[in-house]
Amino acid sequence: MTPPYRRGFLAHSSHFQIKNPRFDSRTGQMTFVAPVSSGPSGMSAMWNSYRGNIDRDLLVEIGHLLAAEAKAKDAYVIFDHYLSDVLASHYCKALNEKGIVATLKHFVCNDQEHEPMNTSSIVTDGALREIYLLPFMIAITLGNLETIMTAYNKVNGLHASESSQLLQDILRGEWGWERLGMSD
Incomplete structure (x- = not known):
C-alpha cells in the first residue's frame, strides 16, 4: 500500500523538514505529514495547499x-x-x-x-x-x-x-x- 505522503503532490525527502500539507475533508482541517523537498519535478507549492496553515x-x-x-x-x-x-x-x-x-x-x-x-x-x-x-x-x-x-x-x-x-x-x-x- 502506498503511504499517505506518497499520494500527495509533493515528494518525500528528509533533506528539508517542511511537512506535506494534507487536507482532511471530513474534519475540514489541514494537517502536515512527511517532509517534502523540491525534488526533480519541483515543489509544486500551490498557495491553496498552504493557506490553512498558521505557522x-x-x-x-x-x-x-x-x-x-x-x-x-x-x-x-x-x-x-x-x-x-x-x-x-x-x-x-x-x-x-x-x-x-x-x-x-x-x-x-x-x-x-x-x-x-x-x-x-x-x-x-x-x-x-x-x-x-x-x-x-x-x-x-x-x-x-x-x-x-x-x-x-x-x-x-x-x-x-x-x-x-x-x-x-x-x-x-x-x-x-x-x-x-x-x-x-
Missing part, C-alpha cells in the same frame, strides 16, 4: 525554497485571489527576500472563472472594502509587494483594469502603493 516561520521557509526553485528554473510565481490573510504576506515577503517578485492577482472581486470578461461583480462599498480589498491591502502592506495584476471582470459595471476608484483612489491614493500594476 508563519514555515511559510517563510517555503517561500525561500520556492524562490530558490524559481531562480534555478528561470521561472516566475503567480498567486491568485486566495491571498487572503497575513500569512500570504509572509509567504510573498520571503519570495521578495530572495529576489523573486510575487504578483497579486486578480485585483479585485474575481469570483468566477466562467467568462470573466463578460461578468460584473456588483458589490456595495462596504462589501468591497471588508471582503474583497482587505486581503490585498494586508498582503501589500506586510508583504512589501512589487506587482498587482487586475482582474478580467467588471466591478460595478466597469472593468477592474479601468477603474479609477480601485486603481487611483484606493490602491494608489488611500494605500499609497506606487509600484507596478498590470492587466492579465
Whole structure:
C-alpha cells in the first residue's frame, strides 16, 4: 500500500523538514505529514495547499525554497485571489527576500472563472472594502509587494483594469502603493 505522503503532490525527502500539507475533508482541517523537498519535478507549492496553515516561520521557509526553485528554473510565481490573510504576506515577503517578485492577482472581486470578461461583480462599498480589498491591502502592506495584476471582470459595471476608484483612489491614493500594476 502506498503511504499517505506518497499520494500527495509533493515528494518525500528528509533533506528539508517542511511537512506535506494534507487536507482532511471530513474534519475540514489541514494537517502536515512527511517532509517534502523540491525534488526533480519541483515543489509544486500551490498557495491553496498552504493557506490553512498558521505557522508563519514555515511559510517563510517555503517561500525561500520556492524562490530558490524559481531562480534555478528561470521561472516566475503567480498567486491568485486566495491571498487572503497575513500569512500570504509572509509567504510573498520571503519570495521578495530572495529576489523573486510575487504578483497579486486578480485585483479585485474575481469570483468566477466562467467568462470573466463578460461578468460584473456588483458589490456595495462596504462589501468591497471588508471582503474583497482587505486581503490585498494586508498582503501589500506586510508583504512589501512589487506587482498587482487586475482582474478580467467588471466591478460595478466597469472593468477592474479601468477603474479609477480601485486603481487611483484606493490602491494608489488611500494605500499609497506606487509600484507596478498590470492587466492579465
